[in-house]
Amino acid sequence: MEFNSGTGDLIYSFAEKLYPICRSITGDGLRQTLKILQSELPLVLHEVPTGTPVLDWTIPKEWNIKEAWVKGPNGDKIIDFRNHNLHILNYSIPVHAQMDLQELKKHLFSLPEQPDLIPYRTSYYKENWGFCLAHRQLEQLPDGTYEVFIDSSLKKGSLTYGELFIPGKLREEILFSAHVCHPSLANDNLSGIGLLTQLAKQLLEKNNRYSFRFLFIPGTIGSIAWLALNEEKIKNIKAGLVASLLGDSGSFTYKKSRRGDTEIDRIVSYVLSHSNKPYSIKDFFPYGYDERQFCSPGFNLAVGNLTRSQFGEYPEYHTSGDNLDLIQPIFLEESFQLFEKVVKCMDQNKYYRNLQPKGEPQLGKRGLYEAIGGQSDQKQLQLAMLWILNMADGQHSLLDIAIQSGIAFDLLHKISQILEKKELIEEIP
Amino acid sequence: MEFNSGTGDLIYSFAEKLYPICRSITGDGLRQTLKILQSELPLVLHEVPTGTPVLDWTIPKEWNIKEAWVKGPNGDKIIDFRNHNLHILNYSIPVHAQMDLQELKKHLFSLPEQPDLIPYRTSYYKENWGFCLAHRQLEQLPDGTYEVFIDSSLKKGSLTYGELFIPGKLREEILFSAHVCHPSLANDNLSGIGLLTQLAKQLLEKNNRYSFRFLFIPGTIGSIAWLALNEEKIKNIKAGLVASLLGDSGSFTYKKSRRGDTEIDRIVSYVLSHSNKPYSIKDFFPYGYDERQFCSPGFNLAVGNLTRSQFGEYPEYHTSGDNLDLIQPIFLEESFQLFEKVVKCMDQNKYYRNLQPKGEPQLGKRGLYEAIGGQSDQKQLQLAMLWILNMADGQHSLLDIAIQSGIAFDLLHKISQILEKKELIEEIP
């Protein structure tokens, strides 16, 4: 795996570009984000109208916001949406009113234990309005009359998502999904969006064995909408990864698919175990990102979630602390390379059949074996050949052979190609 | 599980009442014991005549005893059955004779390593007579002529056992069995008899999902007789426990059924592992109590054995030391509560099917989910819902979900009832 110099920087720059946009599960911020993605990828944008039933859910009204502020008793704007997208309770309905501090506080959200951070709050499915602010500021608000103004709209419209299908030799496809609904949160959504963008660009330039599908979707309702509207495609999904939290300094965390021992689960585990870095692997649990939907029992897809820090487990999670300082090109780069390795391993993990299964084939006469026998230090190449020939019974993939033999997957892949050329093994479709 | 104040005391008092009776595998002591049980439970008494073939066995003659003593050279009664039921070799034939010490000693049983205790010995299937006594006494017997008198009878009669069937909604039944053949032994038989009596009383007052069957039977020959005479009922036995050794201070021991991974095995293991107390779990072995018969290969029932100290593993086992001082209400109480929890868990351990299996159902619109999303500390209730919904695929019982999620079974049970009311899941029969 060559070092893709600069991919981390590219992902970081992309995150910088998208950071200021106020995204939500619908609306122009989301749409604008996807249009910027279209400048990088031939992404197809889908608009699902408000009211469309999708599985157990209904596409909600479209939300847009222009302005939102709170003026204090002295008339100064003490909270202003222009200063930070997180100040507004996402999906706040329009309001313009005056009220005393006690009434206002019912609509203010803060984090007493992280008093300098603005929390990220939403109210998609229950009409409400509110502001989020640092607890330190909340505590210092004087009594008096406050003016509240939210110029938002909640109207019939549509939910937007982006989709890119890259056909490969096989109809079976690998799914990559990132949520695109979070406003100014860098690790939690922008890192995944940027990484998948670069991964898709790279795959577009290759002849791939598997087909690939990239989804850039609002969390939960987006994956539910896609699943509802694309049921005929689901049977082709052989494996998938939900990409998120890929720019922070934490070590990698892989949350397995619900099935737990699918090929993608084994490949990610294998690649992580050969990374010489700390990592952790978790069994599936039914909360987190969109793997919740892909792994709901009615679909039960082989989709895992690959992150650095885990969902909900780092202090800046869902706060203004999840900003462009939290993510770094070096970590994005490393995450990208991990995804690349997983894709490559998936691509190369074939099943072979030994065409000379009775006894060992005579390697020497094919120039595959040193002619001088009897040496006590047999070479790794010869071992790789012997392992593949012995286990190529259609029951063991190259990954299985790598795990059982302890020989590096990459070497086994190279040797398998040589053996295939020599017509000693053939791939099993 | 509420604290059943006083159940331990009830069991203890019952043991006190039964302790003086000289039980055996047949006879009036056994019959009297079962009649006392009838004062507590609507027990049906069965009499199986001597000579009845039962599986590989035959119901033996009925044994009864009135009097038994040994008089020493000076004419004093040195051993007297009236002083302790264990003094007589159980099933001793009648005898009245004089003999010297050497001849007498062939019929005396003691425990050299526990010189103050009277052993418990039987000779059901080989006609013999004998006396059991403390080794310390045995050693001090002077030479001389002894007079031996046993006024017993071994005649055609019947073997008596008690049975109580409590019908539930399901035809499938849970079997509880205790042996009732031991004379004055408190932990080894009276603790189990008393505990099951209270458990049956409690279940009689409830509408139960499963049916329950309680057997109070002489050890070995009693279970063999029941199995022989009730083969048509055996197919309904879903699970069972043999109850014994439940009043001593030892920690709990569960001996699994022969099959080893049946529902009762998993439930007892789960309940013990959540008891915050030491316990041990043993694989099945083919000696011990009546689980030997229930788990013989031709039946292979899901019947385990739940005790405190293990069969044969405490010093007072099968001696006069297994008396009313060895058992205590507090331990009987704790054992009773364990049985209650097992019964409750068995009762509640259902399989459900998610009725909205594709994607997560929208909990919010059903009032099941906090409307304000985005909080990093999701509540245990919500987790329980998500776990059940995700795993309710007909393959996982509530117990499976409890084990996999780490969420308490009781909470999952409560939540499953809410989800069932909301028509999000349905029980699979």
Next chain:
Amino acid sequence: MEFNSGTGDLIYSFAEKLYPICRSITGDGLRQTLKILQSELPLVLHEVPTGTPVLDWTIPKEWNIKEAWVKGPNGDKIIDFRNHNLHILNYSIPVHAQMDLQELKKHLFSLPEQPDLIPYRTSYYKENWGFCLAHRQLEQLPDGTYEVFIDSSLKKGSLTYGELFIPGKLREEILFSAHVCHPSLANDNLSGIGLLTQLAKQLLEKNNRYSFRFLFIPGTIGSIAWLALNEEKIKNIKAGLVASLLGDSGSFTYKKSRRGDTEIDRIVSYVLSHSNKPYSIKDFFPYGYDERQFCSPGFNLAVGNLTRSQFGEYPEYHTSGDNLDLIQPIFLEESFQLFEKVVKCMDQNKYYRNLQPKGEPQLGKRGLYEAIGGQSDQKQLQLAMLWILNMADGQHSLLDIAIQSGIAFDLLHKISQILEKKELIEEIP
């Protein structure tokens, strides 16, 4: 298992007799070796003509050698095949030439890291000539003109192997195989040849349940030839062991069959685990001895490899250090006894069916159980009976019962015979 006094000595003497012969994969040294074996066993010798296609291979030309030496610049023989069989590159073509040291060195083989040992080298399938010598000697060779003479022949002929079939009650057979192609190497081939010779002699004198087949074959090409020419017999091979490296002081190593959990794998593991000596068990790997061929995926036989030191893992491996000093009668004896135990356990490892599977049979009435019940220390014999009766369901062999119960296999075997006589169990064919 009685102590077979002297078997180790017999094997050692036999190794002494065979040590001086220059064996190869064909030729008169091999033939002479097998004829000496015929003096001990009714071995059938097979000759497979040069050019015969065998699986992916072809029987090579037959090689024979009379004389081979190198004369130094001063005319002295500095290397002489008469001094050590390993001096000649096995399968060297004839040559008679003069050359300078630089040219000669292209045909000299030594071990720089073991400078006093002569290496063992072969060139069966690529025509070449060469000499092997101690590195210390190689380094001291003066410049000058050398005379090289090899009086060998490489002509149409045949490959010889020896086979002994010992019919048993069952058509199913146990295969034992040793390679017989190595020249003066004691542990690596003579130890296995000698041990199997004694084992075969012993089995010839018994009425065996299984049939046995002994192969004395040249490595690789010999097993490939046998497999190619005997495909109809392969289906009867229930298990097998490749015997080699059985005379050195190392602890036992068992390399499992490719299938890994066959009866022979479990038996060897069991016997080793009850040997009270260190040992190691390895998963199958596709290099080593002829188990490579027997376990190729097209055959996948239940054949393991039982050695003391492992293939390639002792310093004298494939050098002149693997001589008669490396092996000792005491280790050969111990290895022989291990093979005997494995054979005995295989022979006795039967599946039984309990003929009274419902409830326990009444052991007492058959004189199988102590009539005086109630004793707390039940005897090992009774336990063995109960274990067999409980597990004799046709699913568990005596070995399974030994492993699960912890009762010695030998005792279970004895008890099974008693129970069979009493018609409580019957063998399942």
